[in-house]
Amino acid sequence: RLVVRVRSFAAEAELLAPGDRVVAGVSGGPDSLTLLHVLVAIIPDPPGRLAVGYLDHGLRGEAGAEEAAFVGELARRWGLKFFTDRVDTQAYRRARGLSAEAAARELRYRFLGEAARAFGAGKVAVGHTASDQVETVLLNIIRGTGLAGLRGMRPQAPYPLPEFPDLCLIRPLLGVSREETLAACRALGLEPREDPLNVDRRYLRNRVRLDILPLLRQINPGVERAVLRLAEAAAADLSLIEAQAEAVLKEALVSRTPDEVVLRRDVVNARPRALRAHVFRLALLGLGTPEPPLTAYHLERLVRLAEGRVGGRLDLPAGLKAQVGYDFIRIGRGFGSLTGTEFPGVDRPIPFSPPARVRLNGWVLEAEVLPRPQDCDPRRAPEPWTVFADFDKVKGDLEVRPWRPGDALVPLGLGGRKKLQDIFTEARIPREVRPRWPVVADRLGIVWVVGLRLADRVKVTPDTRRLLGLRVVKG
Structure with missing residues (x-):
């Protein structure tokens, strides 16, 4: 039988x-x-x-x-x-x-x-066996899981190790x-x-x-049957969600190797948050099943990372890492140094006078002077890659230069001085890109740490007459 x-x-x-x-x-x-x-x-x-x-x-x-x-x-x-x-x-x-x-x-x-x-x-x-399935679902619940963990093991699944892409496990x-x-x-x-x-x-x-x-x-004497029914229900729901996640992954996928997957941030972030976690989970299958496995907690952190600031990094189980660039999010093992154009960079001081366009390692710094509009709200926080300063508070000539050890400023809205090293650490800017990170400065010091902090001394107030618009864009 x-x-x-x-x-x-x-x-x-x-x-x-x-x-x-x-x-x-x-x-x-x-x-x-x-x-x-x-x-x-x-x-x-x-x-x-x-x-x-x-x-x-x-x-x-x-x-x-x-x-x-x-x-x-x-x-x-x-x-x-x-x-x-x-x-x-x-x-x-x-x-x-x-x-x-x-x-x-x-x-x-x-x-x-x-x-x-x-x-x-x-x-x-x-x-x-079915007994192993019950234990697996309970283990996943203990570790913290989503639908994939509640589904447990599948009768047929991709092979757990990426070096065997043509094999399946039954x-x-x-x-x-x-x-x-x-x-x-x-x-x-x-x-x-x-x-x-x-x-x-x-x-x-x-x-x-x-x-x-x-x-x-x-x-409940029938607890095993109850857990197995839960796994079957989760599998049915997940099959529908995974079909949608696979379509998003296909659109978002930039490259894949046995050690790394690269996804387009804009494609992933345009989808509902609940779907994004499944996109990341499916993307990670090609890297093998990490031990301990990724939990719902790890996937939620990946979702937040993709939404966050350029330069953000995240450590995951089994030596996996994730990092965010301007356009992409990379997940994998053994990342090398970031030597491409994921971040703006500058090798030497470059003087400029607005209006101006300054090239920064595949990015462009745009500067212009504008009249202050009547509806300008000085309390509005600046955007990461676009800021407005009071042009008349800028002292002397402007330049964009690399960060220097010991650099510090009083950031907008903060009561005291802060070292750039601490700002980089808080923003999780990778160490290997910090030496070339661009800083806009005048004769008195830092005006803007690009993408991160504006100096409080040049903030826009109700008395501001002219705005200095600074924007960094890819291209």
């Missing part, structure tokens, strides 16, 4: 197509042993189309080698190609600053991806409970290997399974 159910589930979710080659990740536990048994039953010509992969993570001494031999014997019994390897998870974890869980997961999926490539397979099957047992996989192993006469790490309460998933779920069952 279990085989019939899984075959029906796989057909409905379109997990397997004629001619597909599959690598099954098998650990020796009840779930993966059941997975292997079912795949042998539902895939035609298993020896030609199904292979088995087992990775010894090097965490359990000889037990890992014994488990590898056990799984290898099962594969040989069915005439299946067997891939195995042993890795040092702890060394990998230390080298990359990951948790043990995240390191083991990354190593496992890389091993299975390489096995699939060697076997000519386009799909990797894993033994996640979960044929997602409609089967852990109790059913244990019963299936008993019925088949299989003796699953139990991993002692599965009862180690240092891992959050184990605490959810061993401590939190039993408490929830006391409140």
Whole structure:
């Protein structure tokens, strides 16, 4: 009966197509042993189309080698190609600053991806069950999640590592409970290997399974079914939202590599805020699934970053970073120095007298003198890239020059002096672009820190007769 159910589930979710080659990740536990048994039953010509992969993570001494031999014997019994390897998870974890869980997961999926490539397979099957789905949704709720986290795992999903873009991950047992996989192993006469790490309460998933779920069952004996219904409802709603988010992503996408994605800010910011988080989430899928995963909190911070000031930066899990330019937002790993035209820049002092246009590293400073209009409100805060000053309060000739260490001013609306270094830090201006950041100055000092602060001494008042208009534009 279990085989019939899984075959029906796989057909409905379109997990397997004629001619597909599959690598099954098998650990020796009840779930993966059941997975292997079912795949042998539902895939035609298993020896030609199904292979088995087992990775010894090097965490359990000889037990890992014994488990590898056990799984290898099962594969040989069915005439299946067997891939195995042993890795040092702890060394990998230390080298990359990951948790043990995240390191083991990354190593496992890389091993299975390489096995699939060697076997000519386009799909990797894993033994996640409905019980795992319940734990995953609860974990996501604990960490803080949106609809994607409530949906939990999908029957078919993009491969978790970006270096395998042509692979997909399938979960044929997602409609089967852990109790059913244990019963299936008993019925088949299989003796699953139990991993002692599965009862180690240092891992959050184990605490959810061993401590939190039993408490929830006391409140609602059917809590697992309730959580699964929640996941199904979230999946239905999310399918509609993701279709819209995919269209926005297609329009906004400037470039994508395995390590970085660049999006147009104007396209993303023109959409409702609720949709933008999903655009960012889908954009990040091509960079692999970070561990710990991005939560609704991280996605909301990305939305705010994209709305904010040029130069804003954000650190995300797993070494991901985001930064905002004038036109684009970049998200990825290993950003180099910002040497392009994302920010205005100047290498030397350039004198000017309005009206004037001064080029600043792909940007233009425009300056003009205007009569003060009757409806000019001196209390109105200046815009980031356009300001108005009292021209008659400017002393001597004007110049635009690079920032100098020790530069300071009394910013508009602030009672005391402030160093530019502190202004840059508060505005999250990247350190590598600060030395060339343009400053408009007169004989007395700074008039305007471009895009950031106007000096209080040149502010517009009711007595102002002439305005100095300063604007910086891209182009």
